[in-house]
Amino acid sequence: MLLLAAACVLPSTAMAAEEKVEGEAPSASVSSANQMTTGVARARDRLDSATSTSTLDEARIQILGVRSTAEIFRYIPGMRSESTGGEGFGNISVRGLPIANGGAKFLQIQENGIPTLEFGDIGFATAEQFLRADLNLVGLQTIRGGSASTFASNSPGGIVNLIDKTGTEDGGAIQLTGGLDYDDQRIDFEYGAHINDTLRFHVGGFYRKGEGPRATGFDGFKGGQIKFNITKEFTGGYIRFYGKLLDDQTVPTPYTPVQVSGTNGDPSYSSIANFDVTKDSLFSRYIGSNITLDDQNRPVANPYHDATHSKVKSIGFEANFDVDGWTINDKFRYAKMSGHMIQPYMLSNTSASLPYRSVDYATNIMASFHGTTLSYATGPQAGQVIADPSTLNGNGLLTLQLAWDNKLNSLDNMINDLRASKVWDMGGGELTFTAGYYRSSQDIDIAWLWTSQLSDVVGGGNANLINMSVGSLPITQGGYFGYGPALLGGYRRDRSDVSYDVNAPYGSLNYHIGKLSVGASVRYDFGRARGNLYGTTVPGNAQYITYDMNGDGTISLPERKVGFISYATSALVNYNYDYLSYSLSANYRMADDFSLFARYSKGARANADRIFFSGYINSATGKLNDPAAAFDPVQQAEAGIKYRANNAELYVTGFWAKTGEHNVSLERSYRAYGAELEASYRWGIFSVNGGATWTKAEITADKLDSSTIGNTPKHQADLIFQISPQVDIKKFSVGANVYGTTSSFAGDSNQLKMPGYAIVNAFVQYRPTDSVTLMLNANNLFDVLGLVEVDAEYIPSNGLVTARTVNPRTISASLRFDF
Template identity: 30%
Template sequence: MASKKVALLSSAAILLVAGGVTSAQAQESDQVLDEIVVTGTASQKSQIESAVAVTQVSGDVIENFQPISEADLYRLLPGIQTAGTAGPGGNANIAVRGLPVATGGAPFVQIQEDGLPTVLFGDIQFGNNDYWTNFDSTTRAVEALRGGTAGTFASQAPGAVINYISRTGEEEGGMVRLRTGLGFDEKQIDFRLGGDLSDTVRYHVGGYFRDGEGPLESGFDVIESIQIKGNVTKDFSDGSGFFRANVKFADTQEPNYTGAPYTFSSGGNNPGGADTFPGFDGLEQSAYSALNQTMLVLEPSGFERVELNGISTKQLAIGFELDKDLNETFSVNNKFRWQDMEGAFANAFFGVARTDGLVGSTLSINGNPYATVAEVRYASGPNAGQVFNDTYYDNNAIFRTDVDDIGSIVNDLQLTGNFDTGAGYLTAVAGFFYMDQKIAADWKVNRGNREISGDNAAPLDLFDAAGNQLTQAGISGYNNNWGSCCSRDYDLSYANSAPYFALDLDNDRFNIDGSVRFDTVDATGNTVGAGQEFFVDPSGANVGTDVADYVPGMGYITALLPNGGQEALDYSVDYTSWTVGGLFKVNSDTSVFARASRGNRFNSDRQTFAGNFNGDGSLTEAGETTAVDEVNQYELGIKHRGSIGDGSYSIEATLLDGDFSQNTFEIDGSGTRCPGGAGTCVLSNDFKSRGFELYGTLNVGKLSLVGTGTYTDAEVKGSTAPEFTPAERIPDFQYALAANYDVNDWVWGGVSLNGQTKIVNGGRTWDGVNTFSGYVRVSPFENITFGLDAYNLFDDIAFREGASIADESGTPIVGTGGSVLGRTFRASVTYDF
């Protein structure tokens, strides 16, 4: 324990003097606290003069940090806590400041592009906000605002707003980069171009094309993605503002990694000694398989063959921004975006079970047994028809959720007045936000069995003692893996309107601000849940709902369809968020601030199918209790910059204390979070959290550093728990440190550390993990740069969210987990112009 405390304190000390990443950033990070805050504030101040916890990280810094997903990128942002192991497709759990993720997504975090949300709610089921925003070369910087005004200048964001800020053509020129995986199939082309079209008109366009199998062996090309973003800006000739039109097109297909098998040398409450599983190296291989590239799903109209190709999205966004000074006192800003979006989550969740528990088990319909499993055989592949005798098999759900419509219309209007009061400048803001968010989806959750192999795993068929087949191509049930919970079809709409007001008084020594937001969410739509379980024959016909309807050898298996109970939604919820804060300017290089806030987030589609609505669409008493989660936060921060010899440094540090509630629907694939091991439940918990967050920069000669860290003591009290216990999947301390060294004008490189201390998951404590990455850049010719990037240099197994133990009966112990990628190399060549 003492050694861990020493490591924690040492890491914190290092982070207090950390900073920037490339030769270009060595100069840039000197000015990091001078960057103008554009997210969630009443007036455009620099970071050192803003009484909020906000950090802006440049696109160059992010690229050299080598994030493999958006969630991995967020580990560079103080206060944001995420594993970043789900893969580039998304579906990560994104927590903030100890506000954990009970079920999935980012319930307290809003992701924005240029000041507007991509989706209104961060934890839409199978439509999480990290599906729809992808960092690329058009991103100038990512700004993270935590707590405080995040809840009053944005809806559904009491924890944080993460804002992707686009390049807008101020710099003439662009670049083209070709990148390829070394030892694995992945190709990517990045490009951007911008500059002036006239004296008052400028433009920027860029994006990427990417395809291939991906860094983990998949058996087919899981990656097929394109994203293009562009904007045109007209600056008013009198200098009074600008008008900007923007467009985004994305058609992406990316892998989502749901875990792999591992062995452990010890189990109990503190498992350790993780190693790869025989025949499945989770650092190099995945659960994707050419033999499971597609599957049949059962629709009301019959069978349909669909792809199991990870997370796919289609997005077209068109918008504009008007920023105009009306006179010397008043200005107006209006942001608008229309989005047409749809997507799908199509993947096999991963699980481990003993085969001897499958043989001899019974199959049931509506709780009544109708057959007994006597033998397991390979359904396809080189061993098709042979008996399967492995000790373990993969028995988790095979999921296809089609998000048919997740489009939206959003507008944010602000009127700002600036007044000289004599005691300082008073900025007053009156704003109105409106967003209409569609959520239409249908779930198809098949029950299936597969061998455990990292090399094109085959599906498994079940047979009874008479040799009658009990499954269809490895599928033992359509839409019923977790019983009647998850055969769903719904079409919902949430209209969020929010007037908000802010005052900010600023003078030479201090500023004081306060803001309030009045949210109203109008929910409409309908849902259809599962009907009665029935037998379906190989043609897709319903042949009965009773054991007596079963005919051995006819290929009947059980199924559900969304033709059962319906819900109507027709209700409105109002709530208020507020914050007050102040900053004292000790001198031009040091400021301190304090803030208190109360923010809220609305529980959207996760409230459905849980008995929360009356027949007329209004909320039940239980629904009213769980409709809104409240977050209270208190902050005390310091921002400082200075010199060390010939170098410079900057520090941002914030002390945190908060409490909050969370109510949400859980699909508990691990069987550890729902009471009694139930597959689904509604979780209602109270939380409290305290800690600190850090971000720092250091530049000395040819060396530059950037560092970030978040410490939280997060605890949870369940609705039936007698006391608070450590919150699951939240590390005590999460940190990142990156160093760059410029050898000369044409050679530079760097290394980075990405780590965390212990976490609790599934009632077990998992030790802290560290991973190291590095890069080298060589520019032997003007405007041409060759690059080599190495991710996870030491090929470490790192379970950032912990793992689960499936079998402790033998040696070694067997379990599952989602580790970071194994050692991965990419090479690139970039032409700048």
């Protein structure tokens, strides 16, 4: 409030400040976007900065053909983004840093310079789940490694910052998009204008509805968002207020059955009969809800069509002004965030703890229970006995699955980032000093409401729950083995209610003389975790209760295995942590179009819910059993060259990283090194942008499983790449965006491989007038089977594994009106 008051009384004495320094748009294209504001002290030309940075503008994002925010990240050099549709559940990392259990652990995803979530890998609530790319977006800036460790908390790998329009240009746009070979209808709009010479605003958003790129039998994509900001300029600065309302449902791609043959080192993957792994999903119109007890132990039926349901209500402000040569900037946001996540999940096919595989032939399951009868529990054939299970749906398969059902009660956060910067002329050069203070609070209140079900395997959104009985004894009820996580022995019916507070003073010095710039920055993070853990994983609590779930007065076998959250005994979370981050750099601009740079950094990422329920926290005292589990350090070195001419750019960086990690049932160290390339070239009507990253990564220590030492981390390919050629002829533009990867291992044991692939997205644009644009976009044009995850360490005897894949070919058409 003091800062806001100062912003109001100082305009007459403040010096002029360029608003682009903090929070404004990158330039109009990748090739001309040479000013970087994200993760650095002040905006600098890329050739004068010892960082690895990239930008994507609105026009480029429009033609990429992405279907989710995480898919945009695939086109950033050095970044690995394993996105499988929907919004959320993306596995995102940078330069060989590990993705042990999903999310974006070592990467911070921001919106207008403020983190979406303080921690990017919260279980079932990843950061990109609460972001949407629409016409509000003017561009995206990224920094990989470098000063990301010191200019943001919990971001040693890098920062991705999505930047909104602020009404600097009067006018707007309306865009209508529809799927031609899949069910999706969407409308986007945006409008910005000057109210007077010093006051401007921008508003925009979208709404969509449809089944989506995979067959589910219901409208799984439903909802939208609206965003608004208003900016008041004054002599020497500005103040901006903004708000956001998001309520959107999307359907992710769950693990689904895949046939695999050949050898672990040279496998061949293919779809099973009546289930196309690229187009189908285990979501179904005939499995409408998950019947369970809620987090207050009351019976509920949670709808499957919620899928990934994200809700955000946020307000914030940004103030920027100059006082006696000091540039002062403050960003503040309060976000009320909640939601729901539900999807079917099959346990690993190679789990030795199950009496039979999670995906197996019905005849094998029946052989485990002599005298078994199967019948439909849901769908149009409910109650009908399955006469010949071996021919069921043409594949004879059943899946024993968990209903992943997580209620996201609160992910509320409040964040403020205040910084001041000044430049002095000194010794023939310029000395830039920056000091700041970061403060945040982050709630993690999530309830796990899982159940255990039996389903058939069929595509088209037509799967059913299946009942099983042995003689006259029903083993299931309505397709449920248990109204709790019976497949996990009753564990994982839990709830976390914890709040994190993070404080971080930081500062930097940069001295620029002639062609040389040297810099140093430091950040001291200290935080605390306070709260409670409840449920079956807390020592002393029971795994089940008996409860008449259908109210018929009779207790069935599944009703003896009802999951509940016990509040009688809780585990405390009550610990503090602190760590120091620093970064040292040098940049030498040999010529106007060429520079060299080098940097060494040490940062860390504080661990959040990934160390809950895993033995890292003493349940009685709330303290850490091992203080090292509080945060995971990352050491990095990088060096590179930067070249920019009138029609070409080239950025080449070599990197090395050493990482420690504590995660769910995991305590490891990693090392990675490699090289990163980003390039662009324009010649007349032809242009091309591209990038590639070569990485060699290794598990160097493993406290729980020494057999993995020396192995390559799962999903880490030697090479990832992207290239985008484009031709522009008067009113037409045509081009393609290709991204791909070489092969990688499905698991850390380095047995079963996932083949490499290349996905082609193509587009055609026609502009009959300056204000009208028609676009045809094809995502995965050649309908390639791209395996993102395979949940198996080796090929099992039945030749069936479960996997997540990239989305199938989807073709959309858009009509845009600019005004």
